[in-house]
Amino acid sequence: MQLVVKALRPLSVPRCCLQFRANSTLVDGPPITETNRAETTMKRFWKTVGIENRNNGIAVTLDKRALKTPSGNTLLLPHNKRLVATLIASEWENQKTVLKPHALPMTSLASRAIDFFVEPDSRENVRQTLLEYLDTDTICFYQDYPEPLVAQQAAHWDPLYSWVEETFGAKIEKFTSILSNSQSEDSKKKLLVAIDGFNQWEMAALERAIHATKSFIIALALVKRRLTVEQASDAARVEVNSQIERWGEVEDTHDVDFHDIRRQLGSAATLLSNA
Numbered sequence: 222m223q224l225v226v227k228a229l230r231p232l233s234v235p236r237c238c239l240q241f242r243a244n245s246t247l248v249d250g251p252p253i254t255e256t257n258r259a260e261t262t263m264k265r266f267w268k269t270v271g272i273e274n275r276n277n278g279i280a281v282t283l284d285k286r287a288l289k290t291p292s293g294n295t296l297l298l299p300h301n302k303r304l305v306a307t308l309i310a311s312e313w314e315n316q317k318t319v320l321k322p323h324a325l326p327m328t329s330l331a332s333r334a335i336d337f338f339v340e341p342d343s344r345e346n347v348r349q350t351l352l353e354y355l356d357t358d359t360i361c362f363y364q365d366y367p368e369p370l371v372a373q374q375a376a377h378w379d380p381l382y383s384w385v386e387e388t389f390g391a392k393i394e395k396f397t398s399i400l401s402n403s404q405s406e407d408s409k410k411k412l413l414v415a416i417d418g419f420n421q422w423e424m425a426a427l428e429r430a431i432h433a434t435k436s437f438i439i440a441l442a443l444v445k446r447r448l449t450v451e452q453a454s455d456a457a458r459v460e461v462n463s464q465i466e467r468w469g470e471v472e473d474t475h476d477v478d479f480h481d482i483r484r485q486l487g488s489a490a491t492l493l494s495n496a
Contacts, residue, residue, distance in 0.1 A: 263320045270314040272306050279306040283313060290332035298331065301495040302422075305331060308491065326488040334425035334492070344424065351431055352413060355404045359436035359457055361396050370463040377456040381438050384447055389415045393438065415441065426489040433457070433485035443490060450486045457482060 267283035278297040280287040288296045288309070298306045308327045316324065337343050355361075360378040364370055385391050391408040416427065423444055430440030434457035442448040448456065455462065461478065 265316050265318055265320060267313070270310050272303075272310050274300075279303060281306055281309045281313070288313070288328075290336050292332075292336040294332075294335050296328070296331060296335065302492075304494055304496040305492060326484060327491065330425055330429055330488050330492055333428070334421045338421035338424040344421075347424070347428060348413070348416065351428060351437065352409055354431050354435065354437040355393075355409060355412065356402055357399075357435070358393070358404075358438055359434060359459075360438055361393065361402070361404075362399065363395050363397065367463070367467070369466050370460065373459045373463050377452075377459050381442055381447075381456065384442065385412075385438060388445075391415075412437070412441070419444070422492050426492045429489045430486055433482050433489075440489075443486060444493065446493075450483060450490050453486050454479075454483050 269282075269284055271282040271285065273280045273282050273285075273287070275297070278299055279302070280295060280297055282288065290296050296309070298309075305327060309331060312325045312328055322329075337347060360381055363374055363378075382393055385393055389411050391411040392405070393408060394402075394404055396402045416424070419427065427440050427444050430443050430453065431437055434440055434453060436457060439448065439453050439456050442456075443450070443453045458479070
């Protein structure tokens with residue numbers, strides 16, 4: 222017996238279904254934005270970068286389309302932050318063939334300010350998380366040996382202790398062990414009050430500086446313009462600088478860390494500028 226196989230006729234799909242399939246997505250995840258698209262493909266897909274003045278701020282554009290944050294918000298900067306907009310545009314213009322996310326520090330920082338520090342709930346959650354750094358703050362761990370380290374601690378950290386107490390009335394404790402340390406609730410409350418009035422840009426700058434220095438106090442001093450980028454970097458690298466002074470620099474380690482922390486702190490300080 223011969224088996225005969227007949228070709229099946231293709232099913233007829235209603236036009237409305239084709240339209241739905243073409244114009245929608247069923248995949249969960251963040252909104253599809255220029256930033257997310259670039260991070261996914263890791264390739265440059267835009268030809269031109271621009272800056273567009275709008276009534277409510279300044280937008281950076283890729284192929285005349287406004288750049289969006291990873292959460293899908295338009296990356297819109299106040300009119301007094303043209304320098305920030307210019308630097309963001311420069312970051313995207315300097316991406317050649319392959320995208321380098323680490324080369325977008327201003328973009329990621331401005332996006333963070335827009336996505337996380339506008340809504341009260343997310344802002345408060347991050348604020349409480351940042352305050353936890355006080356209990357393990359870089360400048361709280363003093364050592365009494367060797368002498369070069371003791372000298373650097375006194376030069377870079379002691380003035381910050383005095384500044385915090387005189388400016389905010391908060392007394393910061395010094396620790397000699399990394400175990401079971403905690404600043405007083407009174408000091409924490411006073412330093413929370415100190416950042417209560419921070420706008421979204423100041424909060425984003427504070428967060429980045431804290432992550433870069435592992436210090437709430439150094440970051441606060443940078444945002445309050447008590448420290449420059451160079452001074453904040455030196456205060457955060459007291460132990461490393463002491464080691465370099467005694468034993469010399471380890472190539473591709475100390476020098477990389479040096480430039481990385483200054484890049485992070487530099488982006489934070491720039492976000493605060495009104496130019």
